[in-house]
Amino acid sequence: MFPLTSSYNFIKRSVVGQCAFQKTKFFIQHFKFQQSTFSSTNRGNFKTATSKDVDFFLSLLGKSRTIQDVDELKVHNTDWLKSHQGKSPLVLRPKTTEEISEILQYCNKEKLAVCPQGGNTGLVGGSIPIYDEIVLSMNLMNEILHFDENTGVLQCQSGCILESLESYANEKNFTVPVDLGAKGSCQIGGNLSTNAGGLRFVKYGSLHGNVLGLKAVCANGEILDCMNTMRKNNTGYDLKHMFIGSEGTLGIITEAAILCYPKSSQTAVAFLGCNTFEQVLKTAQIVRRQLPELLSSLEMLDNEAADTLRDNLKLTVPISKHPFYVLVEISGSDSEYNEKKLNECLNLLMEENHISDGTIATDSTRMKALWSVRERITEALLHEGCGYKYDISLPLKHFYNLVKVMRRRLGTKVTRCVGYGHLGDGNVHFNATTKEFDLEVLNLIEPFIYEWTVQRKGSISAEHGIGYKKTKYLCLNQTDAAIGLMKSLKRLMDPNGILNPYKVLP
Numbered sequence: 001m002f003p004l005t006s007s008y009n010f011i012k013r014s015v016v017g018q019c020a021f022q023k024t025k026f027f028i029q030h031f032k033f034q035q036s037t038f039s040s041t042n043r044g045n046f047k048t049a050t051s052k053d054v055d056f057f058l059s060l061l062g063k064s065r066t067i068q069d070v071d072e073l074k075v076h077n078t079d080w081l082k083s084h085q086g087k088s089p090l091v092l093r094p095k096t097t098e099e100i101s102e103i104l105q106y107c108n109k110e111k112l113a114v115c116p117q118g119g120n121t122g123l124v125g126g127s128i129p130i131y132d133e134i135v136l137s138m139n140l141m142n143e144i145l146h147f148d149e150n151t152g153v154l155q156c157q158s159g160c161i162l163e164s165l166e167s168y169a170n171e172k173n174f175t176v177p178v179d180l181g182a183k184g185s186c187q188i189g190g191n192l193s194t195n196a197g198g199l200r201f202v203k204y205g206s207l208h209g210n211v212l213g214l215k216a217v218c219a220n221g222e223i224l225d226c227m228n229t230m231r232k233n234n235t236g237y238d239l240k241h242m243f244i245g246s247e248g249t250l251g252i253i254t255e256a257a258i259l260c261y262p263k264s265s266q267t268a269v270a271f272l273g274c275n276t277f278e279q280v281l282k283t284a285q286i287v288r289r290q291l292p293e294l295l296s297s298l299e300m301l302d303n304e305a306a307d308t309l310r311d312n313l314k315l316t317v318p319i320s321k322h323p324f325y326v327l328v329e330i331s332g333s334d335s336e337y338n339e340k341k342l343n344e345c346l347n348l349l350m351e352e353n354h355i356s357d358g359t360i361a362t363d364s365t366r367m368k369a370l371w372s373v374r375e376r377i378t379e380a381l382l383h384e385g386c387g388y389k390y391d392i393s394l395p396l397k398h399f400y401n402l403v404k405v406m407r408r409r410l411g412t413k414v415t416r417c418v419g420y421g422h423l424g425d426g427n428v429h430f431n432a433t434t435k436e437f438d439l440e441v442l443n444l445i446e447p448f449i450y451e452w453t454v455q456r457k458g459s460i461s462a463e464h465g466i467g468y469k470k471t472k473y474l475c476l477n478q479t480d481a482a483i484g485l486m487k488s489l490k491r492l493m494d495p496n497g498i499l500n501p502y503k504v505l506p
């Protein structure tokens with residue numbers, strides 16, 4: 001038995017038992033911009049904002065919310081990965097749905113393109129202007145509107161930071177159904193617009209299922225009130241789903257009603273070491289079977305990811321070196337029951353020789369420390385120079401083969417080939433790095449990685465979206481008929497194409 005009362009390390013000492021692609025020029029270059037090689041798209045036929053347009057926004061929002069300061073503009077023109085710098089001359093900061101309505105009405109009439117921006121933590125170039133689109137920053141739309149303690153339904157403006165919503169819900173003994181490494185900066189509106197997956201997907205499922213209603217502003221300024229707080233509401237087409245995952249191309253989400261869940265009072269995190277990926281799969285299978293009512297997260301990282309954390313952030317894994325690490329989080333209401341179930345599960349994993357080292361944490365500081373190993377990989381990779389970042393869904397039997405195949409393919413041309421991700425829902429993040437951008441490496445990765453994925457019935461974008469970076473590959477996962485319908489929908493809802501142009505659709 002492994003006592004669960006506090007953090008406890010255990011070590012197993014004995015074994016018991018169809019498209020034509022142009023190579024994309026969009027790449028990730030950290031700390032240095034290579035703008036000239038960024039874009040292969042021509043600027044759309046939009047108007048360039050004039051002083052008359054600026055005067056209109058000044059009269060609507062005032063000086064403090066009509067940003068033209070060069071330093072501030074730079075922040076909003078640059079994505080989290082520092083892979084692109086747009087040229088927007090103007091950032092608008094509305095506070096209400098009605099202000100957004102007036103802004104879009106004006107932009108639509110004047111054919112001014114708009115880039116909606118939440119916390120700007122997106123990883124596919126969706127949240128930054130490609131040319132001179134006006135940035136519509138949601139930063140000031142950050143009010144919590146209502147919380148129903150009977151149902152757990154939280155209504156808020158879309159610019160609320162995810163972590164603030166979680167803290168608010170926690171005070172009421174509830175938890176929000178989405179959690180991700182960028183929680184301190186990303187906004188619920190951005191989460192909805194990307195249909196973010198994250199670390200609790202295995203327990204609570206997709207945001208499509210956890211958002212009961214929302215308010216959005218259409219391209220022509222019309223306010224579409226799809227707010228609803230009922231769990232059940234089968235009245236015609238469920239229009240809110242058009243805005244979830246459409247990355248700001250169909251409308252601006254301004255308010256949402258999120259279903260929160262009672263917060264589990266007892267949580268434990270186990271960090272386990274496996275020697276082979278087959279053991280990882282077996283561990284995942286047993287954890288799912290043994291802890292079905294408790295499992296709240298099931299994540300993995302490989303040793304190369306651990307090395308990147310150690311080298312770049314001085315963050316070490318809490319157990320002995322292994323080729324693979326699995327992080328299991330359980331949450332429930334009874335610590336004795338949790339302890340019993342987790343111990344039984346870990347005993348079984350040890351006895352059957354699927355894990356050979358591990359540590360358990362039940363106090364919040366230790367649990368946070370274990371989580372930071374998984375959550376800070378993206379940040380650690382930033383320090384490597386140039387990164388090539390992929391977010392792939394695969395059937396579990398192929399999950400890590402992707403990394404192995406890419407490692408063989410790229411050989412010594414790259415400095416790192418890292419695999420980590422959401423094991424519980426088949427979402428692997430493959431990352432390669434080089435010191436400087438290398439077109440040969442990019443051409444070795446794309447479109448190969450996408451074709452390989454699709455041949456195995458996977459998805460080329462599991463949770464980050466299509467954004468600007470992957471538009472030309474959309475056809476690999478979607479049929480011509482589906483893309484045709486998406487384009488018709490876009491034309492219908494945004495005939496002038498002003499909302500987040502160059503994103504999602506090829």
Ligand SMILES: Cc1cc2nc3c(=O)[nH]c(=O)nc-3n(C[C@H](O)[C@H](O)[C@H](O)COP(=O)(O)OP(=O)(O)OC[C@H]3O[C@@H](n4cnc5c(N)ncnc54)[C@H](O)[C@@H]3O)c2cc1C
Pocket residue numbers: 080115116117118119120121122123126127138158159179180181182185186187188189190191192193194195196197198199247248249251252253254375378379463464467500503
């Ligand atoms: C360290 C790190 C970890 C991450 N982990 C995960 C993860 O586990 N799972 C995951 O899914 N993603 C993850 N991401 C990616 C990113 O955090 C998510 O995509 C997140 O949902 C983006 O939210 P945001 O507020 O930053 O949106 P932004 O990046 O600002 O925007 C994302 C897209 O949504 C649009 N948008 C933003 N707000 C609105 C709005 N109110 N109305 C309409 N459109 C809008 C933008 O135009 C853009 O197309 C991670 C990123 C980082 C940096």
